[in-house]
Amino acid sequence: MSSNLDQLYRRVIMDHYKNPRNKGSIEDGALTIDMNNPTCGDRIHLTLQVEDGKIQNAKFDGEGCSISMASASMMTQAVKGKTVEEALQLSTTFSEMMLGKDYDDSIELEDIEALSGVSQFPARIKCATLAWKAMEKGVSEETE
Amino acid sequence: MLNTKEIRSYFPILDQEINGHPLVYLDNGATSQKPIQVIEAIKKYYEFENSNVHRGVHTLGNRATDSYEGAREKVRKFINAKSTKEVIFTRGTTTAINTVAQSYGLANLKEGDEIVITHMEHHSNIIPWQQLAKKTGAVLKYIDLEADGTLSLEKVRETITNQTKIVSIVYVSNVLGTMNPIKEITQIAHEHGAVMVVDGAQAAPHLKLDVQALDCDFLAFSGHKMCGPTGIGVLYGKEALLDKMKPIEFGGEMIDFVGLYDSTWKELPWKFEGGTPIIAGAIGLGAAIDFLEEIGLDEIEKHEHELAAYAMEKMSTIDGLSIYGPVDAAKRAGIVTFNLDDVHPHDVATVLDMSGIAVRAGHHCAQPLMKWLQCVATARASFYIYNSEEDIDRLVTGLLSAKEYFNDVF
Secondary structure: OHHHHHHHOOHHHHHHHHOOOOEOOOOOOOEEEEEEOOOOOOEEEEEEEEEOOEEEEEEEEEEOOHHHHHHHHHHHHHHOOOEHHHHHHHHHHHHHHHOOOOOOOOOOOHHHHHHHHHHHOHHHHHHHHHHHHHHHHHHHHHHO | OOOHHHHHOOOHHHOOEEOOEEOEEOEOOOOOOOOHHHHHHHHHHHHHHOOOOOOOOOHHHHHHHHHHHHHHHHHHHHHOOOOHHHEEEEOOHHHHHHHHHHHHHHHHOOOOOEEEEEOOOOHHHOHHHHHHHHHHOOEEEEEOOOOOOOOOHHHHHHHOOOOEEEEEEEOEOOOOOEEOOHHHHHHHHHHOOOEEEEEOOOOOOOOOOOHHHHOOOEEEEEOHHHOOOOOOEEEEEOHHHHHHOOOOOOOOOOEEEEOOOOEEEOOOOHHHOOOOOOHHHHHHHHHHHHHHHHHOHHHHHHHHHHHHHHHHHHHOOOOOEEEEOOOOHHHEOOEEEEEEOOEOHHHHHHHHHHOOEEOEEEOOOOHHHHHHHOOOOEEEEEOOOOOOHHHHHHHHHHHHHHHHHHHHHO
């Protein structure tokens, strides 16, 4: 059993779950996105500080399973300091990874790569993509 | 205890391995599995009887009509209704409750009237009333729960007033497993001139229903949770009430005479069954009723109480596991909702799934109840006629390994 589970719950995922990076909320003038997964109750409150087309800061709050919260932690870590365009590109790569497709491995994925095992657990893909959807929604509102 | 070995042999789906382990299906609160008797009845209908009902002069049309109306009579007997006029086939519990809200509710409620429900309702018994309240200006009121997830008749009396026009309450909670005192609540509703609607989705599969003994005005339930197919359910209503109610779906099947600018409706129950009805579904439900009655509803209820008691005893030995709802197993149906330490229920469910054990994780379509329980999500094991004590032992072993796994990883 545990070898299958190890595909899903890698140590780095558990580390992000137990010790989330960028937990909290940016107070002033930040983009605020609230999103939930209505089928299971996972919820994320994401704040993004975007200046000159660049994500200067990103924080999240929320409740959910290990996969959804670890993914949120990794996402904020990854997009911080990236341009909106780069963040969206990363998001596309992440979607492809979740769908089990070949993805652009020229991009530096770092911790995010640990989530690739989620694609083997169809019921859990939505957990992993929640934070990324919230980020996409936030930056697309900003550019409108 | 029921002879689960024999019962299991009627359910082909249970005889398979999931992720390398024999399947233990403990998600019966979401939907039950279907025995070959039901699958065969639907097959037989499509192979030998398929035709539209209530219109053909030809022989197949008569066969289909006989089978469809025969299923209605089985339902009537199953819930002890006075007449088949009181048995309306719907798509499920949701459609049945919406029919009451949109037909009876819109015609009888005005601003300032009250609709009373509880904090343990499924979304299907909340949202139709929220919408009705918005449309009519009526007030939606909630009966508070006791700490153990039961209803006290005192609080029921405090909440229902002479302004209350509709009381709608779940018979068996899909999360807490609580069995509510419907007969007593109905009496209180009637003392104030309100009608009583019962959400029987989790009750119909598990205990003997008797609408005359309960004296409720409406009862809704679904076929798929009681060994029947999806897409079929029942709305029971007292004839005197249904008679005055207007249909909410218009078209074929439900009409008597159609003019260019006006039409009249068929008699009960057909005026509420617009369009070609769910013929195969109703026949499948009839076969499910035969199957359950063969086992005996009282026996089924007893079996589930025993499983719930056994599960609660075994599960409470797991350190860090909390169970929601009544502590007294005699007060609950075969539903045990729980959380394991700080392991999220999704993660619990995934680990169990890897051992072939199917449980539900999430908010169980009862978000207001989750708020009341002060948790975002829970895991739920719900039992049925084919489940045994061994299944619960497997669950407990699975939970222990989930605990161990997550403790190890951290």
